[in-house]
Amino acid sequence: MFFASFIKNSATFATKTILAKTLEQHINHYFRESERLSKQKLVSSIKEDFPHWSDNTINMYLSKLKKEGKISTPSKGIYELGSISLFNPEVSGSLKKIYNKIKLEFPFITYCVWDSAWLNDLMQHQPFKHYLVVEVEKDASEHVFGFLNETLKNVFLNPNEEIFNRYIQNLDDVVIVKNLVSEAPLIETHKIVIPALEKLLVDMLADTNLFSAQQNETRFIMKTAMEKFAINKLKMKRYALRRNRESEVEKLINIGLAKKD
Template sequence: MDKSFKIKELNLFFKDYDTFSRGDLYAFYLQFDKELKETTFRWRIYNLKQQKVINTVARSIYTLSSKSEFYPAIAAKEEKIFSTISRQFPMLKGCIWNTNIVNELMLHIPKKSLTIIEVENEAIELVFNFLKNEGHKNLFFQPGEKEIQHYIASLENAIIVQSLVTKSPTQLVSKTTTTTLEKLLVDIYSNKNLFSTYQGTELIHIFNKAYDKYILDFSKMLSYASRRNKKKELIDFLETKTDIQNTYAK
């Protein structure tokens, strides 16, 4: 990387900062270039993020890259299901993940798990019927509270087919579109009936562990929470229940 990026100096200067603002970063570079242009600075920020020198944690708020990116493991079963759906509906947007990926963030590991399949709203029933005809068992179509309590709760693994929220933050892992950490946390927080195992003190631990271990983009997370009409609730939860600093939740 170009010497003008001052990577060594940047890491030394911000090493004791949990986060720093765009203004802080600009002031840092002004020490070396009093006539630094805004366009040059924007390009520099872009490259710093691309090279994983800094990470975005909120709008115009950054941190040095010392944490790992979250790439959930995709089991062969989920990979096969997603591949089958993609072949049958090649233009369909979808996402698949299993609650086993939450285990590393938990205090008490559950014996049961759920496979979550999310697709565009207009195709939910088509995908559900397709999977049913393919012979998949323990398959549920957007289950309600009673169905969750009376049927799903007693199963070792159930497959849930439900609507994919528009502009959901997903990622591609092993040729399979799956959840990001931001989406995972918001989904568990938002759907308390389906994810009852992960509530209470366990939920607090999950959020704290996720923040400690992985890069977490709060702008992305709160934007998704807003689309689920949970932004204000989630911010209150972050500020009053977790160890995450308040500045991230603004």
């Protein structure tokens, strides 16, 4: 009985894999006349080729293709082909070491780590310096700062503009510990929790001291990010609302979409 169940499950998995691959092979064909399609139009085209598929089945495979970067949703209810990939920056050995040190010492807190150099590929002019950043839930940030300060040099907690100007900009190998905004969009890559790109793009507008090198390129960065990566604009807008930057984000998104068209 177990063997029969195993065979049945294996056959089902194989069938789903074949169907997903089949849709992937068709997807370029649906966009042959237009770079963008409404969900209604795309689903209608799929049903012409796969009349036995239910709406749930189609939604499942569209979600899979979106996660793989094969298609993207530049706005609600609109699909386009993805020359687009998922945001998956390289996490350096130094950043991994910091993340794992915190995880061992504070296993139950919420935090993420990132490198300001991750935005360099989206910029025209490359900054001379970069920072390693640890964002920690507010109640634990001072404890994490004290812990890291015992073994690392040049660690700063929630630095203001004066601290940036007087100290940080003149130092190398800086680690910044700052409060993590609640419900911030985070992702996990190789067992390391990092900010989603949507979060970094909003923070770029809110944390002008930390992102001082990006302030003259916010339009270019947003446009490039939208061209290169699959971005969930609804997620970005929700986070922007929490950071009181919704109008600025909306404006940059519209500029980016207009330039893509």
